[in-house]
Amino acid sequence: MLPTISIVIPAYNERGNIMPLWELLAPVLEVQTKSWEVIFVDDGSDDDTWQIIVSLSKGIPGVQGVRLSKNFGHQYALLAGLSRAKGQAVITMDADLQHPVDVLPKLIDAWKNGYKIVQTIRQEPQDFSFFKKVSSKLFYRVFSYCSGVEIRSGMADFRLLDRQVLDDILQMGERSIFLRGLVQWTGYPRFDVHYQAQQRYSGSTTYSVTRMLRFAWHSIVSFSTIPLRLAIILGFLTSAVAFSGIIYALYSKYIAQSAVSGWTSSVSIISFLMGVMFILLGLIGEYVGRILLEAKGRPRFIVSEKTPVNNSLRMSNLQ
Numbered sequence: 001m002l003p004t005i006s007i008v009i010p011a012y013n014e015r016g017n018i019m020p021l022w023e024l025l026a027p028v029l030e031v032q033t034k035s036w037e038v039i040f041v042d043d044g045s046d047d048d049t050w051q052i053i054v055s056l057s058k059g060i061p062g063v064q065g066v067r068l069s070k071n072f073g074h075q076y077a078l079l080a081g082l083s084r085a086k087g088q089a090v091i092t093m094d095a096d097l098q099h100p101v102d103v104l105p106k107l108i109d110a111w112k113n114g115y116k117i118v119q120t121i122r123q124e125p126q127d128f129s130f131f132k133k134v135s136s137k138l139f140y141r142v143f144s145y146c147s148g149v150e151i152r153s154g155m156a157d158f159r160l161l162d163r164q165v166l167d168d169i170l171q172m173g174e175r176s177i178f179l180r181g182l183v184q185w186t187g188y189p190r191f192d193v194h195y196q197a198q199q200r201y202s203g204s205t206t207y208s209v210t211r212m213l214r215f216a217w218h219s220i221v222s223f224s225t226i227p228l229r230l231a232i233i234l235g236f237l238t239s240a241v242a243f244s245g246i247i248y249a250l251y252s253k254y255i256a257q258s259a260v261s262g263w264t265s266s267v268s269i270i271s272f273l274m275g276v277m278f279i280l281l282g283l284i285g286e287y288v289g290r291i292l293l294e295a296k297g298r299p300r301f302i303v304s305e306k307t308p309v310n311n312s313l314r315m316s317n318l319q
């Protein structure tokens with residue numbers, strides 16, 4: 001029998017969080033449904049996260065583990081878990097206890113009321129750094145503008161998807177994925193549940209500022225070609241500036257009869273234009289590179305190990 005609810009939890013070096021999370025999760029699941037599965041995805045951890053998942057899965061039939069051959073990144077770890085999930089509704093959440101388990105019943109209730117996407121929205125905690133607040137707001141604005149897909153600040157990968165939406169997403173064959181965008185792009189009616197973000201229980205975040213910037217850039221260019229259009233506009237603007245430079249040069253030479261005042265202006269215009277050319281070339285190169293990656297069609301993640309799934313025991317019972 002297939003489970004009603006699947007929970008997918010990506011984990012990268014989360015040795016201190018798996019068991020505490022499980023202890024909070026188990027009673028909530030048991031109240032919600034008798035038919036559930038929990039899939040932990042070890043995203044190539046360097047610590048003993050995988051051993052902890054394996055021992056948990058040995059003791060509890062509904063718990064499974066998937067181990068990726070290396071660190072593929074949060075989005076791909078989520079995808080690996082989603083591809084394995086069998087539930088009628090699938091919830092994704094982080095392993096570090098920042099996503100409170102008491103939100104789960106609200107997600108499940110909204111799903112039972114007919115919503116196919118139930119998204120959580122994080123209220124920023126008081127101690128959230130000014131930088132993180134501003135950067136995340138800015139990122140979502142730019143992303144929504146470029147992609148035409150509305151996502152808001154605070155929408156993390158903590159959500160419930162109905163099987164129908166999940167199947168649609170799993171069918172999308174693109175290599176470079178940004179789940180937050182893809183989910184909203186499907187266009188199903190969405191219900192939002194607000195929650196207060198928690199502190200990370202143990203360990204530290206892997207999203208450094210550079211990784212966040214890389215993630216933001218990757219999400220925008222994988223979803224939108226507007227930067228290419230902006231590049232064209234930028235090209236026009238600089239050409240206009242360069243053109244007025246030429247008019248000025250001709251005016252100085254033939255009307256004002258004064259020699260062009262030397263190489264400073266020419267050199268600055270040339271170098272400015274060269275700079276813009278390189279930006280544009282780089283931007284085009286970025287998209288060409290993505291076409292190459294998509295064309296290669298490599299698998300998006302590689303599973304190196306799995307814990308066995310015992311179907312007869314899938315109707316999990318914690319007693």
Ligand code: UDP
Pocket residue numbers: 009010011012013014043071072073074077093094095096098204205206207
């Ligand atoms: N994670 C992952 N692979 C990675 C980085 C993170 O599977 O390469 C997992 C991590 O274990 C956690 C979730 O993704 O469950 C969110 O990561 P993190 O807490 O570092 O991000 P933050 O909450 O700071 O945005």
Ligand code: MG
Pocket residue numbers: 094096098200205
């Ligand atoms: Mg976290």
